[in-house]
Amino acid sequence: MRHIAYNAFLPLGTSLSLARLHALGNGIGKLIWAVLPSRRKETTVCMQERLGLDEREARAMAKASFQHSACSFLELFHARYMDHRFLEERIEYENPDLFVRMGSTLRPVVGVTGHLGCWELLGGVLKRFNTKTDCQVVARLPKDVALADLLMHMRTQSKIRVLPHREAATEALGKLRSGGLCAFLVDHNCKRAEAQFLPFLGKVAAVNKGPAILALRAKAEVWPFFLIRLPEGRFRAVTLPCLDTATLEGSRAERIEQICRFYTEAVEKMVLRYPEQWFWMHRRWKTRP
Numbered sequence: 001m002r003h004i005a006y007n008a009f010l011p012l013g014t015s016l017s018l019a020r021l022h023a024l025g026n027g028i029g030k031l032i033w034a035v036l037p038s039r040r041k042e043t044t045v046c047m048q049e050r051l052g053l054d055e056r057e058a059r060a061m062a063k064a065s066f067q068h069s070a071c072s073f074l075e076l077f078h079a080r081y082m083d084h085r086f087l088e089e090r091i092e093y094e095n096p097d098l099f100v101r102m103g104s105t106l107r108p109v110v111g112v113t114g115h116l117g118c119w120e121l122l123g124g125v126l127k128r129f130n131t132k133t134d135c136q137v138v139a140r141l142p143k144d145v146a147l148a149d150l151l152m153h154m155r156t157q158s159k160i161r162v163l164p165h166r167e168a169a170t171e172a173l174g175k176l177r178s179g180g181l182c183a184f185l186v187d188h189n190c191k192r193a194e195a196q197f198l199p200f201l202g203k204v205a206a207v208n209k210g211p212a213i214l215a216l217r218a219k220a221e222v223w224p225f226f227l228i229r230l231p232e233g234r235f236r237a238v239t240l241p242c243l244d245t246a247t248l249e250g251s252r253a254e255r256i257e258q259i260c261r262f263y264t265e266a267v268e269k270m271v272l273r274y275p276e277q278w279f280w281m282h283r284r285w286k287t288r289p
Contacts, residue, residue, distance in 0.1 A: 013077035018233060025074045029067030040066075043280045050201040051275055064276040068229065072279075075120045076154050082124030091125065091227075091235045098239040099225075104131050107244075108176040108220035110211055112263040114187035115279035116270055117228040118235060120155075125227060125237055126183070127159040136161050136175055136182045138168045138211075169214065176218035183225075184211040187267045187278075189286045196260040197289045200268055206287035212259035219246040222259060224266035228274055240266050 016024065033040055040062065047058040047065075093099050102109065103126075111126070113119055126135055137155065141148040141164050148164075155162045163171060172182045186208060187200075195206035215222050224240040243262045248255040271278045 013074070014080075016077065018075070018078050021074045021078060022071050022233070025071030026067045028074075029070035030063075032070065033063050033066045039281055046280060047275070050203065051272075061276050062280060065278065065280045068277050069115075069279045069281060071229070072115075072118055072120060075118055076151070079121055079124045079154065080157055082121060082128070084128060087125065087128055090233060091237055092230075094236055094238045095240070098241060099237060102223045102225065102239055102242065105221060106179060108179055108215075108218045109181040110176070110215040110218075110220045110222045111181060111183035112186045112211060112222060112224050112266065113183065113226055114185060114267040114270070115282065116187070116267065116274065117226050117277050119185065119227070121235070122183070122225065122227050123155065123157060123160045126181070126225075127157055132159075132179070132181045134161065134175065134180055135159055136163055136168075136172055136180065138163050138165050138172060138182060138184050140165050140185075140188060165210070169210070173214055173217060176214060176220055182214065184208075186211055186263045187284070188282060189284055192287055192289075195287060196257055198257075198261055198264050200264055200284070201271065203285050204289060205264075205285050206289075207260045207264050209256055209260050211263070212256045215245045215259055216248075216252070216255055221245070222263060224263060224270075226270050228270075229277060238270065240269075 043062040043065065044055065044058045047053055047062055048055060051058070053061065109132070113122060123137060137160060139151070139155065139162055141151060152162050176182055188208065190206050190208040192206065194208055194210060196209040196212070197204050198207050200207070222243040222245060226238045228236040228238060230236055243259065245255070245259060248258055250258070
């Protein structure tokens with residue numbers, strides 16, 4: 001039954017323009033804000049504590065975050081339609097020299113980003129400008145099998161293959177060692193056994209060390225990359241300087257911590273720049289040391 005419902009929604013989602021998807025997302029975000037008072041309060045308090053805002057400022061920003069996140073999830077339906085014209089007309093590039101270097105390097109690349117900005121559209125940007133023939137995106141999928149199948153279908157594109165995170169390690173490492181690119185969302189909470197505990201926005205968080213381990217084993221460059229939403233249907237691609245894991249010193253555990261700290265601080269920097277565009281509803285600090 002769920003497969004039927006999701007498949008019925010698929011043509012509707014893909015038929016809408018980006019502007020209509022954003023209008024729908026804003027409406028859904030407002031609805032979630034209205035019907036989930038406990039999550040609304042939790043997000044507001046979290047923003048007060050992590051950003052030092054007063055209650056009024058935090059509520060306004062939390063509501064904007066609900067709307068933004070809903071838009072970001074719905075952009076999944078537009079990811080396949082990001083052609084060269086769309087990229088040329090709608091996307092500006094901060095640090096374009098770094099973006100070119102990330103796309104043209106012959107080294108293995110671990111791309112890291114977060115649930116910030118327009119993460120579902122990032123694949124469309126990478127596949128158009130990345131010189132590597134096969135890019136992989138490691139994603140956590142929901143327990144709902146029908147919804148997971150829908151997400152896998154929509155995120156898989158030419159040159160972009162989605163790997164469920166529980167099954168990704170061996171294949172991702174093989175691709176990296178052959179000079180490929182593998183991208184990860186690195187700002188989600190994780191189990192204690194998978195975690196490197198590091199400060200994030202002033203509070204210790206469980207940072208998934210899986211991407212760091214793969215980067216270290218493949219001697220990869222770690223590139224932080226984000227797509228930020230701008231007014232009037234425009235976007236800004238932000239590429240930050242990379243970390244070359246082949247140059248790190250120390251024990252294996254120390255090098256893994258250095259890599260985890262690098263991409264955690266990169267996400268933190270962007271959240272502080274664009275706080276309303278981060279997925280604050282996620283319980284980021286749930287797992288404790």
